[in-house]
Amino acid sequence: MPQIRVPEYGLSDGRVRLRRWRESDVPALVEACRDPEIPRWTVVPAPYTEIDARAFVAGQNERLSRGEGAPFAMVGAHDGDFLGSIEVTLLNRRSGRGEIGYWVAAAARRQGVALRALAIISEWALGELGLERLELLVEPENGPSQGVAEAAGYTREGILRSYRPMKGRRPDFVVYSLLPSDAPAREALGRAGYLTHTGR
Numbered sequence: 001m002p003q004i005r006v007p008e009y010g011l012s013d014g015r016v017r018l019r020r021w022r023e024s025d026v027p028a029l030v031e032a033c034r035d036p037e038i039p040r041w042t043v044v045p046a047p048y049t050e051i052d053a054r055a056f057v058a059g060q061n062e063r064l065s066r067g068e069g070a071p072f073a074m075v076g077a078h079d080g081d082f083l084g085s086i087e088v089t090l091l092n093r094r095s096g097r098g099e100i101g102y103w104v105a106a107a108a109r110r111q112g113v114a115l116r117a118l119a120i121i122s123e124w125a126l127g128e129l130g131l132e133r134l135e136l137l138v139e140p141e142n143g144p145s146q147g148v149a150e151a152a153g154y155t156r157e158g159i160l161r162s163y164r165p166m167k168g169r170r171p172d173f174v175v176y177s178l179l180p181s182d183a184p185a186r187e188a189l190g191r192a193g194y195l196t197h198t199g200r
Contacts, residue, residue, distance in 0.1 A: 004070050004090075004129070011072070011124050016116040018072035018086060020064065021057045025073050028082035029053040032105040041142050042103055043166060060087070070125070074104070074117050083108040086117045088125045088134070096132030098125055102145075114148045122152065123188040126180050137163070137173040149176040153184025 010019030032038065033048035045052055060071035071087035084104035091097045100121060104114050125131045136154055138145045150156065154176035162170040178185055 003065050004067050006064070006070065006072075011120050012077045013116055013120055015077050016083065016113055016120065017075050017077040017080075018117060018120055019075060021060045021071065021073050023054070023057060025057060025082065026050060026053040028105075029056065032082065032084070035106045037106070038103050041139060041145065042101070044103075070121075070129070072117075072121070074102075074108075074113060081108075083113050084117070086114075086121055088121055088129070088131075090129075090131075091135075096130065097135065098129070098131045098133070099135045099137065100125070101136075102148075109144075114145075115151050118148060118152045119188065122178055122185070126178070126185055127189050132180060134178045136176040138176065139171050140174055146174060146176075152178070153182060154178045155182065 006020065010017050012018070027050075030048060030050055030053045033044050033053070036046065038044050039046035039048070063069045063071060067090065069087055069089040071085070074083040074086055075081060076083060082105060084102065086100065086102035088098045088100050091099050100118065102114055102117060104117075122134055125134055134154075136145075136149045137160070138149060140159065146156075155178070157175045157177055160173045160175050163173045164170065180186070180189065
């Protein structure tokens with residue numbers, strides 16, 4: 001698959017910025033991923049070490065180069081403070097389908113960070129990448145992530161039972177989707193291009 005290209009500055013709405021991962025993110029990544037809530041809902045290993053963080057950063061940039069996905073560090077648009085992680089994985093680029101996953105560091109929660117980051121990456125994936133369907137998979141017990149998906153205009157479609165293995169178990173997942181024809185996506189795509197301005 002062709003390499004995915006992102007703007008040098010990344011993507012931003014003026015408050016939250018999504019940029020490529022850097023080696024300098026390792027200390028903040030280690031600190032954030034030691035919060036038990038992150039490995040609870042994700043594939044992040046526990047305990048989490050500096051070796052894990054360095055492997056993660058290297059692997060994410062390789063995925064971007066191979067065109068398999070677009071992983072980003074979430075940071076403050078003005079101060080650069082580390083906020084979390086978000087990515088879109090290209091499940092099937094030919095059919096135009098991508099899956100978004102995210103987590104937010106403990107100190108940045110309940111401030112609208114996840115919602116802003118999800119809106120940014122959704123607009124970019126539907127517009128710049130030309131995807132035709134975005135999906136979010138959330139465990140039924142993860143109420144906060146479901147709330148973010150719904151606030152961003154994603155449609156709850158149902159439950160995928162025993163969907164895929166995760167750390168020795170096969171949990172159910174609530175599946176959410178966003179299509180270019182959905183009203184929130186149409187509104188965002190009408191503003192296409194504003195996220196890539198380096199001054200924002």
